[in-house]
Amino acid sequence: MGKLDGHCLCGEVTYTVANEDPVITGICHCTECRRQSGAAWSIVVAVSRDEIEITGDSLRTFDTIGDDTRVPVHRQFCGNCGSPIVSLAEWAPELAFIKAGTLEDASWLEPELEAWCESALPWALDTSREDRGYFPRGLDTEGADEPSEVQPVSS
Numbered sequence: 001m002g003k004l005d006g007h008c009l010c011g012e013v014t015y016t017v018a019n020e021d022p023v024i025t026g027i028c029h030c031t032e033c034r035r036q037s038g039a040a041w042s043i044v045v046a047v048s049r050d051e052i053e054i055t056g057d058s059l060r061t062f063d064t065i066g067d068d069t070r071v072p073v074h075r076q077f078c079g080n081c082g083s084p085i086v087s088l089a090e091w092a093p094e095l096a097f098i099k100a101g102t103l104e105d106a107s108w109l110e111p112e113l114e115a116w117c118e119s120a121l122p123w124a125l126d127t128s129r130e131d132r133g134y135f136p137r138g139l140d141t142e143g144a145d146e147p148s149e150v151q152p153v154s155s
C-alpha cells in the first residue's frame, strides 16, 4: 500500500500516486470545499496530475466557480457513494488536490498551510500554530510566497 493510495466510501473509485512526496498538504476553508465536504473545511494533499492514477467507472466531475475563489474547479467524486476524490483547479493545472479524508491512511498527514482563511467559519480558524502558513485567500493570489497575518475573528 502506498502512502497516497485511497478510495471512496463504497470502494468503487480507487487511486494511487506514483510519487509519494506531496507537493502541498493543507486545509482549505473555501465555500465550495466546505459545501462539498459537508464539513468546516477540506483537508487536501496536492500531487502532480501526471502521477495520480484514478480508476473506477463511477467517477464523475462537477464543475464549480467559487463564490470566493472566482476560478473554475473540476471536482471529481464517486457518483455511487458521493465521496469527493480530487479537485482539479484551473489556477494550478499541474496539480491534483486529493481529498485527504479518502486516503487509506492519513495518520501521517500534518497540514502545512491553511488557505481561504477569510472564508473560514469563525470557530474553525486557530492561528496559534505558527509553523503553519495562513493565507487569507488562495495560494495563487498576491503575496502567496509569504503568508500574511490572519487575525483570529473576535466578537
Ligand SMILES: [Zn+2]
Pocket (backbone or CB within 6 Å): 008, 009, 010, 011, 012, 013, 058, 078, 079, 080, 081, 082, 083
Ligand atoms: Zn464510491
Ligand SMILES: [Zn+2]
Pocket (backbone or CB within 6 Å): 028, 029, 030, 031, 032, 033, 034, 042, 116
Ligand atoms: Zn477549497
